[in-house]
Amino acid sequence: MKKEKSIFVCSECGYQTIKLLGRCPNCGKWNTFIEEFYTGLEKFEEEIMPPKKLTEIEFEDTPRIKTKIEEFDRVLGGGVVKKSYILVAGEPGVGKSTLLLTVAGNLAKNGYKVLYISGEESQNQIKMRAKRLGIESDGIYLLTSSEINSIKNGLEKINPDFVIVDSIQTVYNPEIPTIPGSVTQVRENANFFMKYTKTNDCSTFLVGHITKEGVVAGPKILEHIVDSVIYFEGDIRTNLRILRCFKNRFGSTNEIGVFSMEENGLKEIPDASSIFIQDIERNIPGRTIFPTIEGTRTILVEIEGLVTPTYYGIPRRTVSGVDYNRVSLIIAVLEKKLKFNFNTFDVYVNVGGGLKVNEVGCDLAVAVSCVSSLKDIPPIKKSVIIGEIGLTGEIRGVENINLRLKECARLGIERAIIPEKNKKDVSVSQIEIIPVKFLNEAIKISLSI
Numbered sequence: 001m002k003k004e005k006s007i008f009v010c011s012e013c014g015y016q017t018i019k020l021l022g023r024c025p026n027c028g029k030w031n032t033f034i035e036e037f038y039t040g041l042e043k044f045e046e047e048i049m050p051p052k053k054l055t056e057i058e059f060e061d062t063p064r065i066k067t068k069i070e071e072f073d074r075v076l077g078g079g080v081v082k083k084s085y086i087l088v089a090g091e092p093g094v095g096k097s098t099l100l101l102t103v104a105g106n107l108a109k110n111g112y113k114v115l116y117i118s119g120e121e122s123q124n125q126i127k128m129r130a131k132r133l134g135i136e137s138d139g140i141y142l143l144t145s146s147e148i149n150s151i152k153n154g155l156e157k158i159n160p161d162f163v164i165v166d167s168i169q170t171v172y173n174p175e176i177p178t179i180p181g182s183v184t185q186v187r188e189n190a191n192f193f194m195k196y197t198k199t200n201d202c203s204t205f206l207v208g209h210i211t212k213e214g215v216v217a218g219p220k221i222l223e224h225i226v227d228s229v230i231y232f233e234g235d236i237r238t239n240l241r242i243l244r245c246f247k248n249r250f251g252s253t254n255e256i257g258v259f260s261m262e263e264n265g266l267k268e269i270p271d272a273s274s275i276f277i278q279d280i281e282r283n284i285p286g287r288t289i290f291p292t293i294e295g296t297r298t299i300l301v302e303i304e305g306l307v308t309p310t311y312y313g314i315p316r317r318t319v320s321g322v323d324y325n326r327v328s329l330i331i332a333v334l335e336k337k338l339k340f341n342f343n344t345f346d347v348y349v350n351v352g353g354g355l356k357v358n359e360v361g362c363d364l365a366v367a368v369s370c371v372s373s374l375k376d377i378p379p380i381k382k383s384v385i386i387g388e389i390g391l392t393g394e395i396r397g398v399e400n401i402n403l404r405l406k407e408c409a410r411l412g413i414e415r416a417i418i419p420e421k422n423k424k425d426v427s428v429s430q431i432e433i434i435p436v437k438f439l440n441e442a443i444k445i446s447l448s449i
């Protein structure tokens with residue numbers, strides 16, 4: 001019997017080696033190599049193309065097709081670009097199939113032909129979901145197969161305007177001697193759909209699973225192949241779902257879409273600014289409110305801090321929703337500059353509602369939440385706290401101060417502690433502005449100590 005050769009492939013970046021390595025020399029990640037069996041060298045199709053002058057290339061405007069799901073269109077930058085290749089990634093059960101079937105329903109209603117390829121569910125299951133979502137369009141074709149040849153056949157027969165592949169991990173090419181979901185299968189099949197998308201007049205959505213443990217072939221490999229990557233996030237025990245753009249060749253990546261998973265499908269939440277805060281009337285020790293900017297929107301979030309005595313020698317820092325290293329830095333500044341003692345306390349920092357805040361402007365809110373919990377003193381009522389903390393304890397300015405303050409005023413916030421540097425730009429008058437230069441001032445004012 002012919003002995004199969006084995007190679008090791010990095011599940012993060014696709015780097016191949018014949019020996020198992022602990023650390024990938026290409027992307028630098030640890031323990032990402034998995035063994036795959038293969039029989040021959042990869043074949044590359046060679047295409048000879050002469051270089052062209054940039055000025056000679058005719059510019060084609062990229063038309064966008066609206067799915068009429070505004071939250072979805074916004075995340076993509078105003079609709080789906082023709083011939084674009086989009087990965088929708090998320091944990092199992094978050095609602096990827098529901099989202100894309102809704103997208104398919106809307107597109108079909110507008111006269112487009114959609115081919116929904118599912119290797120995960122039976123026709124009956126999908127029909128049942130479509131009924132639940134109230135989709136009754138003529139333009140959706142269903143193909144419940146994961147074998148690449150029958151998919152090719154289906155594509156040829158239907159010649160769709162949109163292709164939905166649910167999920168790329170189930171697509172299987174029998175000519176590749178590895179199991180479905182393995183790095184080689186995922187990469188090769190994803191490449192097939194890319195070529196199909198670019199050579200036909202269609203757009204393709206791929207569904208990609210990610211698991212907390214890290215999958216066999218994670219969407220990391222796919223990220224390089226597709227035009228756009230959108231993550232569908234949310235705690236599946238709650239209704240809230242967030243669509244976040246991670247990579248976008250046709251627009252910005254900082255927009256989010258907010259949905260609520262209801263009995264009969266996903267409901268859009270266009271006015272998302274207040275859904276992440278519970279109650280601004282009450283002031284609670286360990287909770288501050290921070291207006292974060294997500295794309296063109298301001299969303300008020302609760303930054304929670306909990307500081308409790310350590311029972312196991314080394315104090316723990318548990319962080320969710322903000323950057324872990326940033327929290328360590330803030331605690332270090334609080335210890336060094338303000339002489340607060342956290343070394344015998346565990347610190348937990350969380351952003352309410354499962355939102356992730358990706359900006360340093362929330363530093364001050366994190367610091368005040370932690371000190372507020374440590375001292376058990378609530379921050380001043382109906383206030384927001386904004387600012388980045390420098391290593392010396394000075395407060396740095398943030399961007400879009402008026403956009404943030406306007407939304408705060410609309411939602412009933414009465415005072416805002418902001419960086420001194422932003423004071424001159426403020427044009428919102430409905431809020432009392434308290435400018436601060438240093439961290440100690442901010443703590444003193446916000447906690448009235």
Ligand code: TYD
Pocket residue numbers: 090091092093094095096097098099129132133261262263264265266
């Ligand atoms: P699903 O789209 O199958 O998730 P994924 O494809 O990401 O694995 O949906 C997951 C959950 O959503 C499922 O537990 C049931 C729930 N759900 C609703 O709450 N309302 C609905 O209308 C639908 C279709 C699903």
Ligand code: MG
Pocket residue numbers: 096097098120166
């Ligand atoms: Mg699914």
